[in-house]
Amino acid sequence: METKHALSIRNKIVGTLVRRARLQAGMTQSDCAEVLGISTSAFARYERGERGISLPQLEVLAYVLDVPLHALCNEDSEPPGRSADAGALPLDRILQLRTKIIGVQLRKARESVGLSVEDLALALDCPERVVTEYELGRREMSVAELELAARECGLTLDDLIKDDTRPVSEAEREHQVLARVAELSPEVREFVLNPTNDLYLRIGMKLNSLDADTLRRIAETILDITY
Template sequence: MKREALDLRQRILGVLLRDARIHAGRTLEDCAAFLGISPETLAAYEEGEQPVSLPELEALAYFLNVPVGHFLSTEPKLLGKAPPFNVPEFLALRHRIVGALIRQAREEAGRSPEELARLLGCSLERVQEYEHGERPLPLPELEVLAHTLNRPLEHFLDHVGPVGRQAHREEQAAGEGPVEDEAFRALQQLPPQIREFVLKPINWSYIEIAMKLADLPAGRLREIAEGLLEITY
């Protein structure tokens, strides 16, 4: 192989390394410290001025949460910058969703807020704050409530938000999740208006609520509908 081809491959690897690092939100110093090399050496890798070894590439792939095959592909693709993650907004929404799920499970189990307060050894007001998402529900207490209300802890995990999507991607990479092409084909079969609604991140919280409502018995749905009518009129 000619030297020019080797240099080109070296530069491509450098571009892919830098792209993966930025996508993961890591600095040169982060990655260099992980490898035990200087930031200048890592910068030389990214600029294609110095070749990276396979073991170093494997270690960086692990650190940046990218399959090593991403760097070895004959058709390399850039990952791009990761979308911004608004942590306060995410936490506020997730606290409300977890609280709503607790309330739903409690009502389906025929338990009162007072019973949960006695179970947790806290005030009724605190339980109400948990259910309205006004106070973060500590994980040990959530585990107790999940067990008491006969819900697996996974029931309360984020499935459609940024954390859920990341877990889904990791499952796919490990061969544990559904095939991405099948999911894409299923999405394409949706009516255009529904597909457009589903693809907007701002609507995902509504979709999750709809999923929870779909699990409710008909009687409970009727009660909710009647309550909404009373509020409206």
Template structure:
């Protein structure tokens, strides 16, 4: 075993423990049981305990699913200062896991091809076989998040590239929560203005202006000045 291999294994082991601590923290703050987590993922409570202890490898879609269950942003697991946003009555989300595994795999394959890498090269990076990488890319096997982080680094893309940003139900709901969080941070007078029905037209005009090029905006402003004076 080479020194590089030993270093990689130690790094993966440490990351699993850190993710496990963050996972348990989020679960406890959300007042969820291991059984509830297990039901959402379709696994056993013992496996959830192993995830939290850093003794088992959890995939990104599974982390996203648990983040949804805990009402927290997915990046809570690699950005420790992320806020936990409470939102009751969340719909069931276990049925999207299979789809998410396939999407993450497809994104990995696309990134690998664009980087000109082979499955063998990626396999060597994480100490896996070519067959495992193939299974990852076709969504036939969940990709442990610690391995996905290494693969993302090797392909020079952020881990956020694999998040369900707007590709599916989890992404849309997380996006809505983020919008709600930002809205709550606005001054009360702005929130009142935005939510007043009579101001919708003003907001629509502002949105159209925001999409215009600078030269076009300057032309409109000059036209308004000519009318005014």
């Protein structure tokens, strides 16, 4: 009973974060439901936390809503405004593929710590056949369930989503780059974003890769030339 209650609370948190990001992106429940290939009423249940959304679905939503994936998982994350229109990707295929990949990751993690299907089923408070369907990629697993399963296997949700081969990870990387650029002072940001300064930036990157002795010799040579 405690497991079910904890999963229910987590589903409500994720649903609230999804709703917040959707509203900020100016999209309707119908828009998001169409992307996921589900009914509007089913998507509304996700937002109300009445049903757990899967990680592949969450990844696709993060891409479409133009927010980092963690903005839909972490209560402390603030979703940024949309920076660009999301390009066309075979999202239905991505959902199927990611569901299977996560199933394989889960099975490997379970076996690596010596857990049986029965053990994981007990932890998730579900039948063994459901765990088997999860691992075969035949059944979607809610983020709340996946977090619990990962924890039982000594992992975190981050261990399952840090894979750079995810089809939607490029959009998330762009968000991370933009966030770091935004932290720069206005003067530095203007310099970095000016294409004519590309050569100077490359020189700086090259110098940054050199050891202290090499930098010292370069500095001494410049002083000799100057004076």
